[in-house]
Amino acid sequence: MKTKRFMAVALTTALSAGALYGSVATADTIDTVLKVGEQKTAAATASQKRIDKIAQETSDLLQQFKVVNKEIDGLRVYNRQLEKQLANQLAVIKDLDESIDQVTVIERQIQPLILRMLEGLEQFIELDAPFKLAERKANLEGVKNNMDRSDITVAEKFRQVLELYNFEAEYARKIDSYGDTLNVNGQDREVNVLQIGRIALVAQTTDSKISLAYDKEQNAWVEVDAGEYRRAIMQGLKIAKKQATTDIMTMPIPAPEAAQ
Secondary structure: OHHHHHHHHHHHHHHHHHHHHHHHHHHHHHHHHHHHHHHHHHHHHHHHHHHHHHHHHHHHHHHHHHHHHHHHHHHHHHHHHHHHHHHHHHHHHHHHHHHHHHHHHHHHHHHHHHHHHHHHHHHHHHHOOOOOHHHHHHHHHHHHHHOOOOOOOHHHHHHHHHHHHHHHHHHOOOEEEEEEEEEEOOEEEEEEEEEEOOOEEEEEEOOOOOEEEEEOOOOEEEEEOHHHHHHHHHHHHHHHOOOOOOOOOOOOOOOOOOOO
């Protein structure tokens, strides 16, 4: 009887010890599994971070690639435009080279033309009515002196000659007055000269007592009827000085010559 109780107690003890051992073993396994799970989770988190980083870097590179592509497209358009401009500039340079080759020939032709124009203008002034004669001759002489200067281009010389011609043409389109000294009846008298284009050239002494007109046939100043022309000349002088409005004036004008 005692022996059976002992065996039962021993068996019970053995079962309790086995159950306790089994419980301890199960707890260790769970801990191990949990640690492995945590390690996997940490590894997965690290991997995801690396993936996110790579994805972000890839996205940044893609944006940079798009930006660079746009810049490249813009540069291509710009280069095509520059190529067109360069081609146009090369064509202009070619034309300039051809023009430069002709400069020497043109200069050889223009220089004699300028001299002939000056000679013709000088003769014209000598044959024209002698209004502002000193001024006109001085302008002509100044341009003639420039013809021998090497520091003035042919183009500038030609421009100066054309300017003289323009001045002479302008004289025919305006009414002007100026002071001068004329020989009247053997005496030098101060006069006011009235120039009406190239139609009439008259003068009046400063005391308004003597009226004169230039006669082309005689190539001289001649006295005209003061009673008939004094008032008209005085009015013309006022008009030339902008002291009166333009009006009809009676002037001693030479009769037109018959055509030859």
